[in-house]
Amino acid sequence: MTSLDPAAPTAEDEAVGATGAGMLLEVQGLEVTFPTTRGPLKAVDGVSYSIAAGQTLGVVGESGCGKSVAALAILGLLPPPGAVTAGQVLFAGADLVRLDRGALRRLRGDRLAMIFQDPLSALNPVVPIGDQVGETLVIHRQVAPSLARKEAAALLRRVGISDPDRRITEYPHQLSGGMRQRAVIAMAVACRPALLFADEPTTALDVTVQAQILDLLDELRADTGMAMQFISHNLAVVSRLADEVVVMYAGRIVERAPTNELFRHPAHPYTQALIDTVPVKGRRPLGSPPTKLASIPGQVADMRTAGPGCRFAARCPQAAYDCRAAEPPLREAGKNHWVACFRAAT
Amino acid sequence: MTRFAVTRAIEGLIVLLVMSFVVYGLIGLMPGDPIDLMIASNPKLTSADAQRLRALYGLDRPILERYLNWLTAALQGDFGYSRAFARPVLELIGPRLVNTLVLMVASLTVALIVGLAAGLYAALHPRSLIDDLIGYLSFISISTPTFWLALLLMMLFSVVLGVLPASGMPVGADTGLGERLRHLILPVATLSLASAGGYTRYMRAAMIETLGQDFIRTARAKGASEMRVVLRHGLRNALIPVITVIALDFGALFSGALITETMFAYPGMGKAIYDAIMANDFNLALVTLLFATLTTLVGNFAADLGYAWLDPRISLAAGRAGT
Numbered sequence A: 001m002t003s004l005d006p007a008a009p010t011a012e013d014e015a016v017g018a019t020g021a022g023m024l025l026e027v028q029g030l031e032v033t034f035p036t037t038r039g040p041l042k043a044v045d046g047v048s049y050s051i052a053a054g055q056t057l058g059v060v061g062e063s064g065c066g067k068s069v070a071a072l073a074i075l076g077l078l079p080p081p082g083a084v085t086a087g088q089v090l091f092a093g094a095d096l097v098r099l100d101r102g103a104l105r106r107l108r109g110d111r112l113a114m115i116f117q118d119p120l121s122a123l124n125p126v127v128p129i130g131d132q133v134g135e136t137l138v139i140h141r142q143v144a145p146s147l148a149r150k151e152a153a154a155l156l157r158r159v160g161i162s163d164p165d166r167r168i169t170e171y172p173h174q175l176s177g178g179m180r181q182r183a184v185i186a187m188a189v190a191c192r193p194a195l196l197f198a199d200e201p202t203t204a205l206d207v208t209v210q211a212q213i214l215d216l217l218d219e220l221r222a223d224t225g226m227a228m229q230f231i232s233h234n235l236a237v238v239s240r241l242a243d244e245v246v247v248m249y250a251g252r253i254v255e256r257a258p259t260n261e262l263f264r265h266p267a268h269p270y271t272q273a274l275i276d277t278v279p280v281k282g283r284r285p286l287g288s289p290p291t292k293l294a295s296i297p298g299q300v301a302d303m304r305t306a307g308p309g310c311r312f313a314a315r316c317p318q319a320a321y322d323c324r325a326a327e328p329p330l331r332e333a334g335k336n337h338w339v340a341c342f343r344a345a346t
Numbered sequence B: 001m002t003r004f005a006v007t008r009a010i011e012g013l014i015v016l017l018v019m020s021f022v023v024y025g026l027i028g029l030m031p032g033d034p035i036d037l038m039i040a041s042n043p044k045l046t047s048a049d050a051q052r053l054r055a056l057y058g059l060d061r062p063i064l065e066r067y068l069n070w071l072t073a074a075l076q077g078d079f080g081y082s083r084a085f086a087r088p089v090l091e092l093i094g095p096r097l098v099n100t101l102v103l104m105v106a107s108l109t110v111a112l113i114v115g116l117a118a119g120l121y122a123a124l125h126p127r128s129l130i131d132d133l134i135g136y137l138s139f140i141s142i143s144t145p146t147f148w149l150a151l152l153l154m155m156l157f158s159v160v161l162g163v164l165p166a167s168g169m170p171v172g173a174d175t176g177l178g179e180r181l182r183h184l185i186l187p188v189a190t191l192s193l194a195s196a197g198g199y200t201r202y203m204r205a206a207m208i209e210t211l212g213q214d215f216i217r218t219a220r221a222k223g224a225s226e227m228r229v230v231l232r233h234g235l236r237n238a239l240i241p242v243i244t245v246i247a248l249d250f251g252a253l254f255s256g257a258l259i260t261e262t263m264f265a266y267p268g269m270g271k272a273i274y275d276a277i278m279a280n281d282f283n284l285a286l287v288t289l290l291f292a293t294l295t296t297l298v299g300n301f302a303a304d305l306g307y308a309w310l311d312p313r314i315s316l317a318a319g320r321a322g323t
């Protein structure tokens, strides 16, 4: 079961070590800053959560709220000049933020893996599929490239690609979009990672293929016992896989709850708005782009110029005077249910 | 692949044919035909003699007829006599062609090694001191005229230091290899320095662009070492545009070779073209200029081949992918 450490880590916490023992991943007070010409931009601002082995955490939020940046920061893949400016990320007893580059590299692709949004651009156009899918075995298991290619064929079969022996010799442009995403998934799970980050893995695909890919991911998770951090701006998609959901807004977590609880009792006005945009079963196919999401009025505030209050205040239907005075802290709103809103019932 | 090569070869022949006619016509437009030159060098010739000679050499016929006569002979391997050198054109061009090819291949090799290595290094250390330095040097290389660079090198190594010959590469097979190499150093240095700056820039830009691609992030996410990321995933992708530009630049390399040869009195095609035009040597000029066309065609062909070889997305068969 996943749980949450809502408070930003205090010096005491860090001294004592990880709270909530048994967690596979513990993110504490993660802060990611991009220096810009108009001052530092905190793309992720004090985010804390944890994932237990074998569990799936969904991360939702509008475009630009920091979902990808948070995941990239954990893996040490931030595009420069972005950098982690505070917090820690505990994985298997080590703090990934302070781990030296070589050690982090040995974890990447082996224990920690990531799937990116666009399978075509994520694949190298001039390297055969088989070589790419088997590459982590060459890197981390010292498997000979010819053997890795054979292994890649088995992996491709596992993710539902027919005629894998031919496919391993082909190049990305020769595969369909769905097949490419399957290949990318095969590539990510080749070393049986303990934790898989899936960043909008179905957004670039058409609706029927989306559903198949989600099923495949869930199947692989059940098979291998890996944990997953599933990132999407689409709450409906997230709800299909996630045991627990984190809702992000402007670089912060505004609500976190087990999936069912979140749908039944959304406590944050932003979450409520998001849920209103979720298609009702039968009316629109699950996973199709939420047409109403864009109609939450207003835009995400620029975090560099925002005032001291709640970041959602400018768009919040329930905003009151005190909302602009101070930032609402993350408070417990129920069992394993946390929310950052002054108005939310607790 | 074969079909592509054959198609391109036929296309190339057609271009050569058209070019031969154009060049033939243009040379025909130059003031003074060979008889005028004879008159100039032999004042005793009367205009009646000139008339007779024109008829003898067929110079009084319409240009199309003359061209077709030339073409018929050329297709049988007879490119006529060089008037200025009093030898068959082919026999004259043979060793010069070899000299030019040696100069071009050697310079291209040096320029590629220097340019690609410098560009790669600069791309991997953007905005570093060495990157800046490489940037300045390539800017100098690009903006320095070839003839001036040749003069500078000559002054330094031949006049001031006196270690290398400034000119006088001997023609003929009887010269020793060491002597030939010594004569080759300055021309090769000139021509390769003139091209290396451009290659450096292409390489740097292409590699930086490639390193920003998503699949590079994927490679890093797999735990690939920097070395593996750059060499296995970056380099081949970056080389696709670079090789193309360089091959298309073949014409520039050739004209650079012509200037270099002239500067160093290096007995190659460049000198031959220059001499032929200066001496109004009709047959020689025709063949040497056609050779220039051929160089450009070969460059384009090489660009296509290199492109197809590096990029599996390109299918030269212009049909189904991967065949």
Ligand SMILES: Nc1ncnc2c1ncn2[C@@H]1O[C@H](COP(=O)(O)OP(=O)(O)OP(=O)(O)O)[C@@H](O)[C@H]1O
Pocket: A034, A041, A043, A061, A062, A063, A064, A065, A066, A067, A068, A069, A070, A079, A080, A082, A233
């Ligand atoms: N390379 C960068 N340079 C500067 N700022 C960046 C960079 N990458 C991301 N950011 C900032 O970080 C914020 C969060 O970006 P992120 O990619 O994490 O959003 P996201 O939640 O994944 O959105 P999406 O749904 O569009 O993928 C953005 O608003 C952007 O301002």
Ligand code: SF4
Pocket: A268, A269, A270, A310, A311, A312, A313, A314, A316, A317, A318, A319, A320, A323, A328, A340, A341, A342, A343, A344
């Ligand atoms: S704190 Fe105020 S502004 Fe922020 S979400 Fe709650 S009600 Fe809205």
Ligand SMILES: [Mg+2]
Pocket: A067, A068, A069, A199
């Ligand atoms: Mg994203």
